[in-house]
Amino acid sequence: MAHQTSPGQPEAKVKINLTGTAETLMGPLIARARDARMPQPVLGDMFAAQILDQLDYDIEKHQIDDPKATMHAARVVCLDKWTTEFLANNPECTVVYLACGLDSRLQRLQPDMSRVRWVDVDFLDVVQLRSSLIPTPEGDYSLIGSDVTEDGWLEQIPADRPTLVICQGLLMYLEEEPVKHLIQRLINHFKSGQILVDCVSTVMLSLQHQVETLNATGSTFKWGVDDPKTLESLHPQLRMVECLGAAELGGFSQMPLSTRLMMSTYSYLPWFRYLSSYSRFNF
Template sequence: MEKLKIGLTGSQETSIGTLVARATDARSAKSILHDTNAIRIMDQIDHDFDKFHINEAHATLYSTRTICLDRWVTEFLLRNPQATVVHLACGLDDRLRRLQADLTKVRWIDLDLPDVVELRAKLIPSPKGDYQLIAADATDRAWLEEIPTDRPTVIVCQGLTMFLEEESGKRMIRQIVDHFKSGQLIIDFISTISLYTQGQVATLVATGASFKWGVDDPKSIETLHPRLKIVDCLGPSELGDNEHLPLRTRLLISTYPDVPWLRYLSSYVRFNF
C-alpha cells in the first residue's frame, strides 16, 4: 500500500506528534494506553517522525495525561449510558475505539479543522452506529447547531486550548456551556510559564506551532459561565501511572505541588455544567 504524505503544518501537524507518542507507548512493554490502532495509523503515513524526538519517556508522559481524560469520559458514560460525546481537536486520535464506546447507545462526534478531518477520513474508517465526523473550527459557534441537546453531553478537549488566542478559547468554552443543557467539560491547559519555555518543546520546534494561552489557576475558568463548576483539577504529579516514568522524571514532578508556579504547569480539569 502506498503511504500517505502529510501536508499539515503548524498546530495541525502536532497531531502527528501525538500519534507518534501513542504508537511509541503501544510498542512499550509498559504500555499505558495500549492503543495499537495508533501503530496501524502511523504505518500508513510517509512522514519524518524522527523530527518530533519522541522517546519512551515522552510517550509515557503523554499517555498518563491521555488516560486520565479517557477515564473521566468512561466514568461519564457509565453514569449516562445514552449520552453524547464531543471530541474536540480529535486529530488522529481514535479515542472512540480505545474506549470501546457502544454506538448503539452513545452519540459520538469527532471534530477538527478541515485539513485534519480530510486526512483522518483516509486513515481511520468511520465506525458503524451513531457517529459523525465534523470539519470545523472548534471556536466557531456554527458547528454547535449541528449537535442535538437532548442528552447529557461530555466534551473532551485535549491539546487545543494552548494553541488558541485567550479570548477565542474563553469564547469557545462559553459557547459550549450555553448550547448544551447538562454535562461535563473535560479539558487541559498549560500555565503561562510554559509560554516562555515553549522553545524547549520539540514538537513545537518541529512544526513551527506556538502556544498562545496559559491558565495559571484552572478554577478561574469557572468565572467564564455561571453553570461551570469544577469537579477535578490535577497537575502533572497527580495524574497517577507515574511509576512508569523514569526515576529522574518522577522525582522532578514530585516537587511540583510544593512550588506554586509549577503545581499547574499543565492541568487536567473536569467541570460540570
C-alpha cells in the first residue's frame, strides 16, 4: 500500500473526509475487508483489508455484519467473473471502471497490462484519496477524477478497442435522465463491448431507509428498474447477455438458514427477484 511511515514509528491513519454519495464507497470496502477475514471468505480480497487498516474511520456506523459482507462479496465475485471472461475473449481491450471508489478489482484480477488499457473513474476527492492509499499500477493505467455525468472525461479515453464498462454501485445514485444520457454516451463513444451494471428496483427505493450505508452517509437511491431487460431500450445496440437477482449469485452456504430461505423465497416473487440485480449487456 502507498502510505508509508518511518521505521519504528506507528503508522498514521488516513482521515476520511468524504461525505454524501462519495462516502458510500466505505460500505463496500468494509464488506470486502470483513469477508476477507472470515474463515471461509467468498471473495477473499486481502487488498481491501489492507486499505481499511490504513483509515481513520468509524466503520461501525455502516452496521455490516458477516451475512451482509457475504452478500456483497458474492456480488463482487459475479462482476469479477464477468470481467475475467471479457478479458479472456478480448485480450487487447479497454476496461473502464466507473465509480471505482477504493475497489481493488485491478489488483484482484491482475490482467496483462501490456495489452489491457484500464481506466478507473470517480469523483476528484475520491481519486485523491485512492491515490494516497493504492499505488499506481504499472502498464497502461489511468485514474480520472470527474463526476461521470459531466462531459469531458470520456473524450480522454481512446475508443480503438473493444471496451468493458463496469458500473458497480453507481446508477442507483443517479436520476433517470442522467442514467440514460450516460449509457448512450458510453455506447456512442466506444462502439463495441459490454456494460456491467447493478441496479435496484422501485420497491428498493421505498425500502432504502433500511440500507445502513445510506443512513450512515445521508445518501439516497434515486433510480430503480424492476425489469433490467428494459435497459435495452436506452440504445439500439444494447442487448442483455445475462441477469441475476441477489439470490441467484451463489456463495451463501455459510449464511444463516433463515437468510438463505428468505433469499430463496424472494427469487420466486416477481417484485423481489430483482430487488437488486446484476446484468451484463453487449453493445
